[in-house]
Amino acid sequence: MASEWNIHPRAAACAVCGTPFEPGSTGVSVLLPAEGGILLRRDLCTACFADSGRPERDARLSAWKFTIPTATPKEAKSEPVQRETAIYLLTRLLEAGRPEDTGVIYLLAILLERSRHLIERRVTREPDGRKVRLYEHRATGSFYAVTDPGLEDADIAPLQQQIIRLLDSPAPQPSEPETP
Secondary structure (H helix, E strand, O other): OOOEOOOOOOOOEOOOOOOEOOOOOEEEEEEEEOHHHEEEEEEEEHHHHHOOOOHHHHHOOEEEEEEOOOOOOOOOOOOOOOHHHHHHHHHHHHHHOOHHHHHHHHHHHHHHHHOOOEEEEEEEEOOOOOEEEEEEEOOOOOEEEEEEOOOOHHHHHHHHHHHHHHHHOOOOOOOOOOOO
């Protein structure tokens, strides 16, 4: 027997008593067999579903509980690191080339890789044995060579705090060229 899988979205009210589903209320959706192998969805308030005399309770193929979302405005999903700011900071630190920034640069690259903004393309070894990871920025195609400093667990928390401070501070403005 072939079943038709055209299951409709949740109804606005209970199929039995007609009570509207309000934000924060719960109900039960049931799938029932119908003629011709079609599956029928019925949405019931919890009181109607609890009524043991209802055929939906015994003939159901499947049932699941739902909760109507509350009508609060959607909050913007905040990222732990703003991507444009983090990319700008990574670029700026790489251009400065200061050895003391190696840990911050590496941790920024890892954060951007985990948030899928950077893709690790290759890992090479320097003559001294250090790993250099080549990352590509998904949106722009820019490449970043990042030295792996071999961080220990104890090194990460201070570096995270340093990144937070750097991202919270205003970006340095480019100096204006001198006029003759």
